Amino acid sequence: xxxxxxxxxxxxxxxxxxxxxxxxxxxxxxxxxxxxxxxxxxxxxxxxxxxxxxxxxxxxxxxxxxxxxxxxxxxxxxxxxxxxxxxxxxxxxxxxxxxxxxxxxxxxxxxxxxxxxxxxxxxxxxxxxxxxxxxxxxxxxxxxxxxxxxxxxxxxxxxxxxxxxxxxxxxxxxxxxxxxxxxxxxxxxxxxxxxxxxxxxxxxxxxxxxxxxxxxxxxxxxxxxxxxxxxxxxxxxxxxxxxxxxxxxxxxxxxxxxxxxxxxxxxxxxxxxxxxxxxxxxxxxxxxxxxxxxxxxxxxxxxxxxxxxxxxxxxxxxxxxxxxxxxxxxxxxxxxxxxxxxxxxxxxxxxxxxxxxxxxxxxxxxxxxxxxxx
Numbered sequence: 001x002x003x004x005x006x007x008x009x010x011x012x013x014x015x016x017x018x019x020x021x022x023x024x025x026x027x028x029x030x031x032x033x034x035x036x037x038x039x040x041x042x043x044x045x046x047x048x049x050x051x052x053x054x055x056x057x058x059x060x061x062x063x064x065x066x067x068x069x070x071x072x073x074x075x076x077x078x079x080x081x082x083x084x085x086x087x088x089x090x091x092x093x094x095x096x097x098x099x100x101x102x103x104x105x106x107x108x109x110x111x112x113x114x115x116x117x118x119x120x121x122x123x124x125x126x127x128x129x130x131x132x133x134x135x136x137x138x139x140x141x142x143x144x145x146x147x148x149x150x151x152x153x154x155x156x157x158x159x160x161x162x163x164x165x166x167x168x169x170x171x172x173x174x175x176x177x178x179x180x181x182x183x184x185x186x187x188x189x190x191x192x193x194x195x196x197x198x199x200x201x202x203x204x205x206x207x208x209x210x211x212x213x214x215x216x217x218x219x220x221x222x223x224x225x226x227x228x229x230x231x232x233x234x235x236x237x238x239x240x241x242x243x244x245x246x247x248x249x250x251x252x253x254x255x256x257x258x259x260x261x262x263x264x265x266x267x268x269x270x271x272x273x274x275x276x277x278x279x280x281x282x283x284x285x286x287x288x289x290x291x292x293x294x295x296x297x298x299x300x301x302x303x304x305x306x307x308x309x310x311x312x313x314x315x316x317x318x319x320x321x322x323x324x325x326x327x328x329x330x331x332x333x334x335x336x337x338x339x340x341x342x343x344x345x346x347x348x349x350x351x352x353x354x355x356x357x358x359x360x361x362x363x364x365x366x367x368x369x370x371x372x373x374x
Contacts, residue, residue, distance in 0.1 A: 011229035019237050030241045033191035037245055040183050041253040051077050052100045052143045055084035062110030064124040077146050100139040101132040180253050185337035186309040189329050195238045196275030197300055201292040204283030208374055217373035227280060231273055238272040258343035267339055271332040274356050277363030284371035303329040331355040
């Protein structure tokens with residue numbers, strides 16, 4: 001038994017050294033997931049309120065309209081392009097997609113009106129017009145809603161009449177996930193796919209082509225020893241790669257890890273072992289790259305797009321959510337999200353661990369049966 005374990009450790013060391021000596025393997029195993037992290041982190045890492053790029057065409061000469069445009073330019077939501085002075089110019093930029101909408105203030109905007117009754121106070125009146133293209137209907141309607149909110153505050157100042165119906169907001173103490181918090185677990189799943197599947201399918205066919213596996217087959221080396229050494233080395237490599245992703249996510253995109261790090265590490269190792277079985281099955285069966293590449297794509301792409309790697313599963317049709325729930329990568333991404341951002345423990349993600357255990361049994365039975373040394 002000691003001799004068998006010594007053999008496993010020897011091949012673990014060889015596999016790990018081979019990875020860190022291969023610049024291409026380091027790029028795809030460590031740097032490539034980081035590229036995706038920066039891309040998706042840049043998109044969703046900094047949540048902010050929606051903003052609108054607009055032009056303001058002021059046809060009124062009233063002091064109120066000029067003050068209104070000045071105050072509008074101070075808004076964080078409305079970004080005014082001050083270089084646009086006419087409707088024709090604004091329409092041209094909207095047609096090119098450089099503006100979301102145009103705010104037109106008519107000539108009578110800001111003209112005073114007098115209150116009826118005993119009070120003779122005056123207040124400005126007018127109706128601003130939001131112009132938008134057919135393709136920007138959502139942005140135009142959103143801008144109109146934002147301006148309506150500003151007008152409501154002004155109307156309250158001038159008329160001093162309390163509206164009969166109002167709405168208020170209540171903030172709960174519960175913290176929800178940011179877009180990046182939700183996306184990060186999917187990016188970890190993408191990195192695990194790269195290490196667990198693309199690693200073996202790139203290495204095994206090459207070793208078969210060079211005749212290395214054929215020579216190993218003539219030695220007392222067993223399949224389970226070779227598999228175990230690969231599992232340990234990939235777990236080590238995976239922990240290095242994912243640790244780099246965690247450092248970048250926390251330092252650059254302010255990821256808040258609320259879970260237990262020990263439990264997260266244990267779950268990541270189990271995840272790598274689960275997905276690695278697919279890579280061992282495909283790489284162990286394929287004689288060359290021409291066989292491995294198409295089969296790996298058939299397996300990988302459904303998991304990448306249906307397991308919540310880049311797109312949330314809750315946005316899918318309900319029937320597709322039920323189907324994708326049974327893919328090997330789905331419980332991994334869901335479990336990572338629960339542990340990292342929701343603060344749950346391993347004892348609370350039993351369904352995910354159970355599904356992963358079933359897949360481990362099925363995948364490794366297949367991997368052992370289809371593996372061939374040449």
